[in-house]
Amino acid sequence: MDVLSEVLKTVKLDGAVFFHGEFSAPWCMREPDSDSMASYLSADSKHVIIFHLLTEGRGHARVEEDATPVSLIAGDLVIFPHGDAHLMGNGRPVTPVDSTKQIQQVLAEGKMLSQYGGGGEMTKLICGYLTCERQLSQVFLAGLPPLMKLHIRDESSGRWLEETLRYSVEQGEAAGPGGKAVVAKLSEVLFVEALRRYVAQLPATQSGWLAGVRDPDVGRALGCLHRDPARPWTIATLADEVGLSRSVLAERFRHYLSETPIGYLTRWRLNLAAQLLSATSKSVAEVAGDVGYESEPSFNRAFKREFGLPPARYRQGARAQVKQTTP
Numbered sequence: 001m002d003v004l005s006e007v008l009k010t011v012k013l014d015g016a017v018f019f020h021g022e023f024s025a026p027w028c029m030r031e032p033d034s035d036s037m038a039s040y041l042s043a044d045s046k047h048v049i050i051f052h053l054l055t056e057g058r059g060h061a062r063v064e065e066d067a068t069p070v071s072l073i074a075g076d077l078v079i080f081p082h083g084d085a086h087l088m089g090n091g092r093p094v095t096p097v098d099s100t101k102q103i104q105q106v107l108a109e110g111k112m113l114s115q116y117g118g119g120g121e122m123t124k125l126i127c128g129y130l131t132c133e134r135q136l137s138q139v140f141l142a143g144l145p146p147l148m149k150l151h152i153r154d155e156s157s158g159r160w161l162e163e164t165l166r167y168s169v170e171q172g173e174a175a176g177p178g179g180k181a182v183v184a185k186l187s188e189v190l191f192v193e194a195l196r197r198y199v200a201q202l203p204a205t206q207s208g209w210l211a212g213v214r215d216p217d218v219g220r221a222l223g224c225l226h227r228d229p230a231r232p233w234t235i236a237t238l239a240d241e242v243g244l245s246r247s248v249l250a251e252r253f254r255h256y257l258s259e260t261p262i263g264y265l266t267r268w269r270l271n272l273a274a275q276l277l278s279a280t281s282k283s284v285a286e287v288a289g290d291v292g293y294e295s296e297p298s299f300n301r302a303f304k305r306e307f308g309l310p311p312a313r314y315r316q317g318a319r320a321q322v323k324q325t326t327p
Contacts, residue, residue, distance in 0.1 A: 034083020
């Protein structure tokens with residue numbers, strides 16, 4: 001079972017490209033943070049992941065609060081999984097240009113090409129984003145650094161992704177029939193490929209959710225829980241599925257995730273419930289049953305412990321927020 005795929009299906013990744021940029025040195029741009037981006041996209045209930053694919057030339061990137069830049073070359077993909085405001089540029093230091101107005105113009109007019117700079121060495125970028133369920137995505141995002149850099153030209157799959165995405169964007173196919181859907185799916189695949197490589201490169205001593213996914217036993221247990229979260233799991237039934245003793249499974253699970261399997265399952269169920277309350281018209285009782293609670297009162301108590309509000313009031317607040325942010 002591919003637990004990462006199961007989780008990504010649940011968090012509902014949705015990708016898009018802002019523009020492709022042609023920037024000549026010296027240049028430096030400041031990209032806004034995730035919350036600002038969400039407001040421009042009318043997606044305030046979503047989390048925004050920002051990425052840039054450097055297709056030609058060189059440059060550097062850094063999180064705004066970090067003084068140390070990361071060097072970039074053609075074929076590098078840089079991702080800001082937590083949506084931090086960041087700076088990108090090339091050449092001698094210049095005053096950063098805030099890209100907020102540019103992004104707003106791109107979103108309003110659908111203009112795909114952005115050009116800027118001092119006339120020197122050329123850097124070409126494809127700049128895009130992904131949105132996902134804010135709470136559910138924290139399962140895998142929590143283990144990621146503020147900035148991820150991945151060189152995708154070292155494997156045929158990465159080269160194919162770059163060429164296909166670049167062709168789709170630069171040839172204007174994003175504006176043609178089905179073009180936006182193609183670019184969106186390519187953006188999603190690009191992010192998933194980055195996650196896969198990041199997991200594969202984690203050191204053996206690493207802990208956390210992504211490291212647990214890579215472990216054969218813990219990954220199998222996580223796959224069971226995510227594939228069928230409403231099943232009445234116990235540590236005994238889960239251990240039987242994984243093929244370990246209860247004590248060994250509990251120990252290995254705690255090593256990677258710092259909690260018990262059933263504790264993890266409870267939090268995931270409640271986060272699923274919060275998403276269902278926000279996005280569907282199902283009754284509280286139906287939601288409780290969908291995530292594995294046989295008793296509505298016990299679900300209400302567990303939900304209030306986790307979120308500080310009973311389910312009905314949580315739903316009212318979520319819907320009020322959507323109304324405030326919908327244009």
